[in-house]
Amino acid sequence: MTSQDAGKKAAAEKAVLDNITSDMGLYTQNKTIGIGSGSTIVYACELIGKLWNEKKLTKIKCVATSFQSEELVLKSRLPLGNLKEDYNIDVAIDGADEVDESLNCIKGGGACHVKEKMVAYNAKKVVIVADSSKQAKHLGQVWKKGIPIAVLAESRNYVRHRILAHVQQGSTCELRMSTSNKAGPVVTDEGLLMLDLQIANIRDYTNAQLHQLDTLLHGIPGVVGTGFFSHSLIHSVYFGFPDGRVLVLQAQSKQGSLVTTVDEKIPEARFPERQYLPPPSSSTDHNNKSKTFRYKHGSLVFTLVKLLGVG
Numbered sequence: 001m002t003s004q005d006a007g008k009k010a011a012a013e014k015a016v017l018d019n020i021t022s023d024m025g026l027y028t029q030n031k032t033i034g035i036g037s038g039s040t041i042v043y044a045c046e047l048i049g050k051l052w053n054e055k056k057l058t059k060i061k062c063v064a065t066s067f068q069s070e071e072l073v074l075k076s077r078l079p080l081g082n083l084k085e086d087y088n089i090d091v092a093i094d095g096a097d098e099v100d101e102s103l104n105c106i107k108g109g110g111a112c113h114v115k116e117k118m119v120a121y122n123a124k125k126v127v128i129v130a131d132s133s134k135q136a137k138h139l140g141q142v143w144k145k146g147i148p149i150a151v152l153a154e155s156r157n158y159v160r161h162r163i164l165a166h167v168q169q170g171s172t173c174e175l176r177m178s179t180s181n182k183a184g185p186v187v188t189d190e191g192l193l194m195l196d197l198q199i200a201n202i203r204d205y206t207n208a209q210l211h212q213l214d215t216l217l218h219g220i221p222g223v224v225g226t227g228f229f230s231h232s233l234i235h236s237v238y239f240g241f242p243d244g245r246v247l248v249l250q251a252q253s254k255q256g257s258l259v260t261t262v263d264e265k266i267p268e269a270r271f272p273e274r275q276y277l278p279p280p281s282s283s284t285d286h287n288n289k290s291k292t293f294r295y296k297h298g299s300l301v302f303t304l305v306k307l308l309g310v311g
């Protein structure tokens, strides 16, 4: 397992233990779980499958977000639901290509974001799992390929040109081509084509401007869905580190105020002015197999969690 995979596994497993086993209770009733796509979600789905098959989790249905995700649910011997009937989703777990400081995400590196967003939109709680390399200050910092945009094939050229007329010069909007054995473009599960929009000055966009841009993109006929997932859609993000530590960022409200959960060994540089709160707040949660500490950074209170390992 590579160090990046170790981070993915740590994030995915902690997210499952926090959001599925614990929050929903051991003997939960008819809970619906959205299963995202990509390589990180594999670890989450495997653990959900393990808990289900060991009967530690009961009465759940999984709604898949792609062909890959559906296969994953079936392989894990989990009950498969569908979005036509099971759209009251309790929690959706999914990966991301990049997450900024406000918890805005770029998704769609695997071209599955259309259904991923349909599932996220219908979920009471959206939990993102990613290795720590996906953590960014602003969008475009670590994910250099741009914002994925799924379009109807017929619209691809005018959509590109209309978009480029709206963004700063030097931006690009390219048709995503297949890098596998298939010649021609990437075609999504829904039969759509993918454009990747790299905006030259994306780092300068405020949350409001990102939202405005996304609205503009969705307003162009032929555009089916973008891979921009606004922070307002996201409940929490789990970043896993190669040594098994997990940083959890939670959007406390739709306004985006954040409470951060980190392991105590996260490098000082991330939170230079951190100041520890007195010890009484340290506790061990044996159910979640984690140890919790609290400390302050400016006006924010942070919680430190050390994951003690998954059984």
Ligand SMILES: O=C(CO)[C@H](O)[C@H](O)COP(=O)(O)O
Pocket: 036, 037, 038, 039, 040, 041, 094, 095, 096, 097, 106, 107, 108, 109, 110, 111, 112, 113, 116
């Ligand atoms: O949005 C996605 C697919 O459309 C994936 O969630 C995203 O690409 C992250 O994938 P990975 O977990 O492999 O890094």
